[in-house]
Amino acid sequence: MDKTPYHHGDLRNALLDTARGVVERDGAEALSLRSLAEDLGVSRAAPYRHFADRDALLAEIAASGFEDHVAAYQAFLDTDMDGRDRIALTTRFYLDYAARRPGLHRLMFESDLLARTPPPAVLIPPADRSYRLLVEIVRQAFPGESEDATLARAITAISTTIGFLTLRGAGRFKPFMRGGLSDADIEAAIIAAVSNQSAAAPLAVGSICAPSTPGSQ
């Protein structure tokens, strides 16, 4: 009956939607422009009319992920709650977001998209906004500190959260869980560590040790 028209109509958004689904579930590595085009019933060259290359499509998907985070952080900041609880809530959000969309999480926080020089233009605004809001959340939890101290706290907090997700995703914690420690226990410990950083001097350490590197063979 309705034979497929020559023009798709909204191929660009169709590509974004379908591709985001693939990335969320199976990660950026699993995304193939060819199979994507085939799934949507267009030729393999069609996607290149809308995205310069594969990375350009991935950049837009990552950007949409950062926009999700921006919306969530903004909502957290708009609610009136204790600063430490807000950090715990934010950390909980990270964990849930990554659990639901492991591949998208990896694209956002482990890919080198943002390390390019220059990074994809579409990625910069949402990534920057998410930085700023995260720092604001940390600032409100540890008020009255210097800007550098706040930044150091923010970096430590996000490092702990992302590192946990990276390592769990990489299967590095499987040996730890043969004991009595459940996944929920570990998540609770991470949230506690992020929310209850010691209130003292995050930048007070000198160089405790020289950058020696034994075993570097």
Next chain:
Amino acid sequence: MDKTPYHHGDLRNALLDTARGVVERDGAEALSLRSLAEDLGVSRAAPYRHFADRDALLAEIAASGFEDHVAAYQAFLDTDMDGRDRIALTTRFYLDYAARRPGLHRLMFESDLLARTPPPAVLIPPADRSYRLLVEIVRQAFPGESEDATLARAITAISTTIGFLTLRGAGRFKPFMRGGLSDADIEAAIIAAVSNQSAAAPLAVGSICAPSTPGSQ
């Protein structure tokens, strides 16, 4: 003169050495068995006589990386020093190791090799030993705690360290460094956070917040 002999002589080790160099510098994604074979002057199929597939080669490279870590941890444990200082030294080792071999670090801590079921057999022994030694380092820094508490501390410590490296490698901290915060400052803050975890109750937190997920669209 010496025309290339039919048999390479030590192709397996040559593959490992050359491949490890590529992985250390440019990451596992950059490793191509074809170009590797060409560089070594053998045919494209030759590597498959020594490794079942690309992942098998990568697994051996990752294993050698974990063995580096095991050797370093053992050396740290053999020296007589304050427990917190040893944690700081261990963290410093992570940072340096990853700085010198960014691609190998990613293969070890971000790839899903260990998440497979089952993981590559060559990878399990060195990975397990590195777990155990790391836990031992943490235990000596926070003696007298329950096994679960020690594990939670270890997980938090390595999460913070690896997360920092992942995020810096992904370019996520570039916006933070436009201010007065240098890279060395940030590293010092990470080391301080890992070494000076609050001594109190790493597992004492209940469920501070429900797993709500605003903005999950």
Next chain:
DNA sequence: CACGCAATGTAAGCGCCGACAACATAGAGG
């Protein structure tokens, strides 16, 4: 010493991929 067999290497080919160039179609605006 010779021989046969396992270890190790080669050549060719499959199917997948990203990307580009040349061509086809359709719809919007003069």
Next chain:
DNA sequence: CCTCTATGTTGTCGGCGCTTACATTGCGTG
């Protein structure tokens, strides 16, 4: 109506992982 541009197609190139069938070598054993 007609052209111009946006959009989609086909064909092609080079690269990849991996497999199959075949070639060479050298070691262990009769």
